[in-house]
Amino acid sequence: MKTFINSIILLAILALYGCNSQTKTVTNNSTNNNEMNKEIDTLFSSLFRENEPGAYVLIAKGDSIVYSQGFGLACLDTNTPLTDSTMMNICSVSKQFSAVALCMLAEQGKLSLDDSVKKFFPNFKADFFNHITLRHLMSHTSGLPDARPRTQEQWNKYIATNKTKYKSVEEFKLYCEEEESCRYMEQLDSLAFEPGTLYEYQNPTFQLMLMIIEQTTGEKFDTWMHNNIFLPAGMTNTTYFEPNKYIPSAATAYDLSIFDDEEDNINRKERLWKECEYGSANFFGTKADGGLYTTPLEFLKWDKAIYSNSFISQSLRNEFHKGRIDTDIPYTQYGYGWFIEQRPDRPKKIYHTGDNGGFLIFEGRYPEQNLFYLIFANRPDWNREEVVEQMDSIFERANWLDNVVLPHTYS
Secondary structure, eight states, X not given: OHHHHHHHHHHHHHGGGOOOOOSOOOOOOOHHHHHHHHHHHHHHHHHOXXXXXXXXXXXXXXXXXXXXXXXXXXXXXXXXXXXXXXXXXXXXXXXXXXXXXXXXXXXXXXXXXXXXXXHHOTTOOOGGGGGOBHHHHHTTOSOOOOOOOOSHHHHHHHHHHSXXXXXXXXXXXXXXXXXXXXXXXXXXXXXXXXXXSOOOOOSHHHHHHHHHHHHHHSSOHHHHHIIIIITTTTOSSOEEOOTTOOOTTBOOOEEEEEEEEEETTEEEEEEEEEEOSTTTSTTOOOSTTTOEEEOHHHHHHHHHHHHTTSSSOHHHHHHHTSOOEEOSSTTEEEOSSSEEEOOTTSOOEEEEEEEETTEEEEEEEEGGGTEEEEEEESOOOSOHHHHHHHHHHHHHHTTTTSSOOOOOTTO
């Protein structure tokens, strides 16, 4: 009954965000906001041409979408523009959904975040799996190396001790899914470091969560996530990638090749866009670490759902958004599925990035300022970190990062 009531309340709340704003939306007509919008228009128009792959940018402040604009095309073949309803692979931003799912199951008493990996994978031979917990997996502090084979020499060693359906290392990299992607752990005999002592960003450790969730719930990962997270959050179109699944309104991811074209003794730089996703990008097909497709508007619903404490308690959300370990990024720690940046000259920022094939993703929030923003791009040839810094500077000039806590309707 509690779950049903929470779902009804959440759907009512999220109805406020159900509008389909395919073009720029400004709900606050202050001079600062108008100037900010002009600066953001200029920034992204300079990066993405109208007839090329591009990006969608969305900014929400308080309970209002203050900027929502697409730049470029979702699909070159059909000249389809990027909109707030375009489905895109959000890559490693998918990790936060898997981590929240584990914590939901923990609060339901179906598992503990202090459970060992060995509990779920008794076939993993090494004793150190008894000392690696789910908390370590969620914070990239397990010490487990990414030992998936990538070279012919590594492949030869892999197939000597592991069964596989793939005929070559190239086929393995392009098409493997969770179960085989993590199979090297069965024979793994050493760690990169003692669990909990250091940080090393890993994908296979998050892939383990798919199998843990399936073991715990007795349901397929996609089905459980759909019924327990996506539908209650109002994310009706959000879904995981599968090789033969049709995803309506999905963007195509591209990568750019530049080559010299000599004509009439004049050398010209030509731009050639190539599709870069499943079948051409390595390790594209796994779900729990990077296989989620969603839209900018539906992801905003997810952000609001998280901050309404509809899926996990506020105390556990605070744990998620607390730095657990220093990363290799200045002023940045990792929590459970999110990066936490605490620069001396700016307020706390909680964010994540993602890269998968030609998709390049950013989502972030200044919680004390109740400011959320995202950039979903279907091309990787732009400097994400530099662009995010420029956006943060624009927010500063608009006085949006002043250290004033705004009330949040959903807290």
